[in-house]
Amino acid sequence: MRDLIDLWVGVQAWLFETLVSPVLFHFGLMAWYEPGYSAVEFVMLGVVQIAVIAIGMRFFERRWPLEKPGPDDGLIMVDRVYTVLNKLGIIPLAIFILTYPLVQEVELAVRSWGYMPPRLERLLPWIGDNALVSFLVYFVLYDFAAYWLHRGQHAFGWWWALHSLHHSQRRMTVWTDDRNHVLDDLLITLALVLFSQFVGVQPGEYVVILMVGRLIESWSHANVDMSFGWLGERLLVGPRFHRLHHALSTPTERHIQDHNFAPVFPIWDILFGTAIYDEKIRPTGVDDAAVDADNGRGWIVQQATVFGRFLRALMPRFRRRASVP
């Protein structure tokens, strides 16, 4: 294990000291020295995630596909662009630059008042004594927050205007998870970072939670006919469980997408009455021609179109047609 860590940090340090550090030093940006090193790790983790998706998860999609190859296969291409932009840190970097000052200000204001969030270790000291337990507890808490944010994305018209881009894909695959509007990504990131700081998630833990969580979410979008089994499907979100959340609404199942919100742990849907477990295979997408028109568009046009949709939903005077699921 130590050899693996040495290899990982060796590559990270080499990349940083060869490519990033000289630039920061030259331009007098030494205040970004430590964050710059973390950013290199983020990009490396992104490469690993893309490899896991492209090699590992795609193997299962090819071997046991739920939806057979068809005329809509070309719609997947743009989702690959989203994944690369996200996993290699281009979108996250932009979000980081935008949110960092705000997050800093909030944190500094709270701390300068002398207020300390009630960290879990204070309540349950044994949590801090075991790294794995600590990771799992914070992962569950993080997922709890993500569950409610996801419900918010479906509950508010303006937020749905953004989030509907994620749902408009008719050909759901392992690449679909990253298909989000940058403003949607920004809001979610901001909320989750603030939440994580509030409950006391470590920066190191946050990165691991993010990586493991996003891989599980990529898998939950996979076009595979596989199940974790009765118990497994109740412990971890899998493709069958999450596909229902992306199901096309019909007159008999008008609010089908208001179920199975949980990103990683289905327990939240079970506890809050939003879980549906069944074997029925449904087509995915949205029952809204304006939103469905996202399909076939490229990344830039999708971003621009969805932003317009968001503005119209937010400000009634610009509204031609607001759509709520």
Next chain:
Amino acid sequence: MNRLSIAALAFSLVVSGAARADSVIILNSDEASYSILSRSARAEVVRLPVGREPHHLILSPDGKEVLIGSTATNELLALDIKTGERTRVVKDILDPYHLGFSPDGKWFVTAAYRLDHVDIYHADGFRLAGRIFIDGLPSHMAFDTESKTVYVTLQQSGRVAAFDLATQTLKWNMPVGNAPAGIVMLPDDKRLLVALTGEDRIVTVDPKDGAIKGSLQTGKGAHNFFPKGDGRHYFLSNRVEGLVTLIDTKDEPKVVASVRIPGGPDCMDITPDGRELWVTQRFLRRVAIVDIETMKVVGSVPVGKSPHGVFMMKSTATVTAGAGLPVRAASTAGDRK
């Protein structure tokens, strides 16, 4: 050292509940833990949780405790110097990034790096005497030998500020260069050395008024000092260059030796026998061991993520301030010999 012997060592440490004079404490700043290493075995024997974002640590004036600044939880965690066990938590110490006791042991000072203030406490009971808000990322500190003044580097604004300890007021605030970090008062009490992390040099500053009196090229990212212990030579880590240099301060400071330490070398400490320098390598999650006589790397110990502060347990005997021991501002200020 094989895994079995490390396990045996860890077991004996845990059973005895002791971090002994043979131990070294390393703060893993990115994973909220501290490692206890065995100096003789050159191995990590146990890793324990500690607050959030621990960066620096310091010996208490009575020599009985090691205080770790847990920056993101606004507290100090005290470890028993003999056993390494947590003894108490000092709360309401805001953002204790860098820590220092004045040489007379009466004042305790913290540089709140992220919250932009310098706090001066009565060391007895950690009662806040004064909080001075100052822009520019207060980073590291040094004291004069008379315990009247504390000097603090301001990393973002490129300045050094001097504060009167008794009145908690600003004496001067002067520009010194790009991203000053480590600072040390030389034993003559007439020269401050300041490491410029945004440049490749250190500057000599007059403690009376902050005027720059000289400059010495050392390596890119000059960052932190540690005294060799002879009152004359100081080690300096150069983070960007990946270099530790030895500086002779007898007359005009000059570089007399150097050793390449990759991975962003940062804080340092010396073994009690004076033979080895231990240097945290922030990026490699390791601590490098340098033979001081030959200035060569002779060992490397894996630790946790982003190791920062390092502290060498020197003795299990009770000691008092002013008894000839080094008085440090968290691994940076000089020996008083």
